[in-house]
Amino acid sequence: MNKILAAILFFMLFGFVSSFAQDAECPAGKQEFSRIDKDRNGFISAEEMSAHQQDSFTGLDKDKSGSLDAGELSADSAGIHKSADKDNDGLVSPQESSSQFKEYFQQMDKDNDGQVSEAEYTDYWKVVQKF
Numbered sequence: 398m399n400k401i402l403a404a405i406l407f408f409m410l411f412g413f414v415s416s417f418a419q420d421a422e423c424p425a426g427k428q429e430f431s432r433i434d435k436d437r438n439g440f441i442s443a444e445e446m447s448a449h450q451q452d453s454f455t456g457l458d459k460d461k462s463g464s465l466d467a468g469e470l471s472a473d474s475a476g477i478h479k480s481a482d483k484d485n486d487g488l489v490s491p492q493e494s495s496s497q498f499k500e501y502f503q504q505m506d507k508d509n510d511g512q513v514s515e516a517e518y519t520d521y522w523k524v525v526q527k528f
């Protein structure tokens with residue numbers, strides 16, 4: 398874990414994220430985009446988004462229970478699963494995670510061409526992080 402990430406996690410724990418995010422490097426910014434864009438064509442396809450969803454889900458599911466509980470969700474540094482628990486049982490299932498990411502994908506894809514460009518991606522996170 399690098400120092401910047403550690404600092405971000407630290408500040409998130411203490412609820413300073415909204416003020417901190419303005420001058421810190423965006424955790425879901427450029428770097429994240431190139432990680433998701435596996436074939437490096439400058440766009441995130443629906444398949445790449447789905448692969449990213451499965452990676453983050455598996456990464457967060459530390460006890461390998463097949464769903465994300467409150468403790469695991471609080472380790473979600475980008476908060477991407479925050480609103481995924483649609484049935485409010487306190488757990489995020491793979492289905493809930495997958496439909497949440499499909500929702501993100503549609504929201505990001507402003508021009509509806511079925512792909513998320515880097516500009517669409519970073520614009521989306523700029524807006525989301527204001528909340």
Ligand SMILES: [Ca+2]
Pocket residue numbers: 433434435436437438439440441442445
């Ligand atoms: Ca791609």
Ligand SMILES: [Ca+2]
Pocket residue numbers: 482483484485486487488489490493
């Ligand atoms: Ca649930």
Ligand SMILES: [Ca+2]
Pocket residue numbers: 505506507508509510511512513514517
């Ligand atoms: Ca697009």
